Amino acid sequence: MNTSLRLICASFFVFAVAHASDWPQWRGPNRDGIVKDPSHTLDKLPADPKVLWKIDAGPGQSSPVIAGGKVVYLDAQQDQEVAHCLDAATGKVLWATPVGPTVEFSPAYGGGPRCTPIIDGDRAYLQSSGGEFNCLSMADGKKIWSVSFGKDYGATFIGNKSGYPSPSGAEQLLKSESSAYKGIVSGA
Numbered sequence: 001m002n003t004s005l006r007l008i009c010a011s012f013f014v015f016a017v018a019h020a021s022d023w024p025q026w027r028g029p030n031r032d033g034i035v036k037d038p039s040h041t042l043d044k045l046p047a048d049p050k051v052l053w054k055i056d057a058g059p060g061q062s063s064p065v066i067a068g069g070k071v072v073y074l075d076a077q078q079d080q081e082v083a084h085c086l087d088a089a090t091g092k093v094l095w096a097t098p099v100g101p102t103v104e105f106s107p108a109y110g111g112g113p114r115c116t117p118i119i120d121g122d123r124a125y126l127q128s129s130g131g132e133f134n135c136l137s138m139a140d141g142k143k144i145w146s147v148s149f150g151k152d153y154g155a156t157f158i159g160n161k162s163g164y165p166s167p168s169g170a171e172q173l174l175k176s177e178s179s180a181y182k183g184i185v186s187g188a
Contacts, residue, residue, distance in 0.1 A: 021037055022068065052091070055086070055091055058077050059111040060075040060081075061113065062117065063116040065116060070085050070094065072117045073086075074113035074115070077098075079101060080101060080102060081100050081101070081102055081113045082097065083096070083097045083136060085138065085141060094141075095140055097136055097142070099128050099136075100128030115127040122137065122139065123136065124136045130150070133146065133147045
């Protein structure tokens with residue numbers, strides 16, 4: 001997501017938090033992209049929405065999330081994926097925590113983090129593009145715990161470098177799903 005688009009999204013989410021309930025995960029509380037707040041019906045956005053604040057954000061394609069008056073988003077800063085927490089009303093930076101090294105994607109269709117954070121109570125959960133899964137304190141951004149799928153479990157985290165299954169692989173995938181599904185099968 002480019003910086004301009006991120007700013008537009010941040011403006012929308014600030015508007016939503018000022019007029020609705022929390023949006024703590026991708027596509028909202030029910031993951032359906034619907035804002036449900038009976039005290040603030042919203043048929044359409046204003047033609048010229050009031051911008052409450054703006055930020056400069058690095059590259060990334062994850063969505064910002066909101067809970068408890070705080071906005072959390074990920075971006076890339078100097079070869080690191082970084083989690084940021086802002087005050088939703090003012091845009092004031094509350095904390096910023098590196099969560100993993102940036103990953104070069106191929107094809108290079110845009111850099112930065114891909115996964116949208118999740119806020120659950122006093123914790124934020126974040127997945128880096130390189131396979132680091134972090135649990136951060138919403139109060140100060142300190143790591144409560146983290147797991148590296150590569151280092152801790154020997155998993156090969158390949159991002160988008162795996163490509164698409166071949167037609168015969170897609171046929172195998174469909175066959176495995178339709179008869180006693182036991183896993184994803186792909187290959188030539």
